[in-house]
Amino acid sequence: MNIPLVAEIVGLEKIINTDPVAITFFIGYMAMFASAVFFLVERSTVDGKWKLSLLVSALITGIAAIHYYYMRDFYLQTGQSPTAFRYVDWTLTVPLMCVEFYLLTKPFGAKGGTLFKLILASLVMLVTGYIGETSGISNNILWGIISTLGYLYIVYEVFAGDIARLTKTSDSPALGRAMFLLKIFITLGWSIYPIGYMVLPGNLLSGAFAVSSIDLFYNLADAINKIGFGLVIYYVAVSESSKTVAVATS
Numbered sequence: 611m612n613i614p615l616v617a618e619i620v621g622l623e624k625i626i627n628t629d630p631v632a633i634t635f636f637i638g639y640m641a642m643f644a645s646a647v648f649f650l651v652e653r654s655t656v657d658g659k660w661k662l663s664l665l666v667s668a669l670i671t672g673i674a675a676i677h678y679y680y681m682r683d684f685y686l687q688t689g690q691s692p693t694a695f696r697y698v699d700w701t702l703t704v705p706l707m708c709v710e711f712y713l714l715t716k717p718f719g720a721k722g723g724t725l726f727k728l729i730l731a732s733l734v735m736l737v738t739g740y741i742g743e744t745s746g747i748s749n750n751i752l753w754g755i756i757s758t759l760g761y762l763y764i765v766y767e768v769f770a771g772d773i774a775r776l777t778k779t780s781d782s783p784a785l786g787r788a789m790f791l792l793k794i795f796i797t798l799g800w801s802i803y804p805i806g807y808m809v810l811p812g813n814l815l816s817g818a819f820a821v822s823s824i825d826l827f828y829n830l831a832d833a834i835n836k837i838g839f840g841l842v843i844y845y846v847a848v849s850e851s852s853k854t855v856a857v858a859t860s
């Protein structure tokens with residue numbers, strides 16, 4: 611049997627009480643879990659074509675909740691979080707966010723090709739980002755730049771490419787408002803990640819922040835982006851569904 615030493619317990623308690631990174635792992639886990647339950651339950655209150663969008667929101671937050679469950683534990687035991695957990699999570703959830711863009715614009719003519727381009731760009735962004743974070747100091751700026759090209763391509767698609775065009779021709783005010791908010795998420799919200807990356811040793815902002823761990827950036831960004839993104843889609847789904855009810859009863 612493995613009885614922990616008193617010193618170990620005191621150490622753990624100190625981490626939980628005073629380390630902001632540890633606290634954000636806990637909050638992140640609970641918030642993601644609660645959101646997944648919320649989106650799943652609310653699925654039954656929206657119209658047919660929105661049910662899939664809410665299911666995808668539940669998957670995004672649910673996948674993150676499970677990763678946070680493990681990352682939180684690992685962090686408490688070791689004071690670190692493996693880069694791989696983080697990137698496995700993103701490699702599943704960011705393409706699912708691309709699916710959300712596709713589903714939102716599909717009723718207005720989005721094609722599979724658009725989805726494919728978005729997913730490909732997100733994979734380029736994440737695979738090169740992972741190489742940059744794990745391959746050491748000497749090349750992480752270069753890989754970060756390549757990764758940023760993938761990111762900028764997604765921004766381009768949403769602001770000026772297929773997604774923007776379909777939103778414009780959709781004449782749906784709810785979709786217009788949702789896209790406006792989602793644009794804020796992918797520019798301001800998503801930019802937290804490359805900023806966190808640039809604080810890594812050897813990178814452009816190294817030493818600029820007195821934050822010991824890049825995980826603080828990533829935890830905050832994940833909570834904002836995954837839950838906020840899902841709530842925006844929930845908002846469109848609810849407003850579009852109530853429109854159908856209004857038409858049906860008038």
Ligand SMILES: *C/C=C(C)/C=C/C=C(C)/C=C/C1=C(C)CCCC1(C)C
Pocket residue numbers: 700703704735736738739740742754755757758761800801803804807832835836
């Ligand atoms: C739920 C997770 C999300 C929305 C993750 C998004 C991640 C990014 C936008 C990451 C971007 C990166 C760059 C643009 C350059 C440096 C490397 C990355 C992967 C941190």
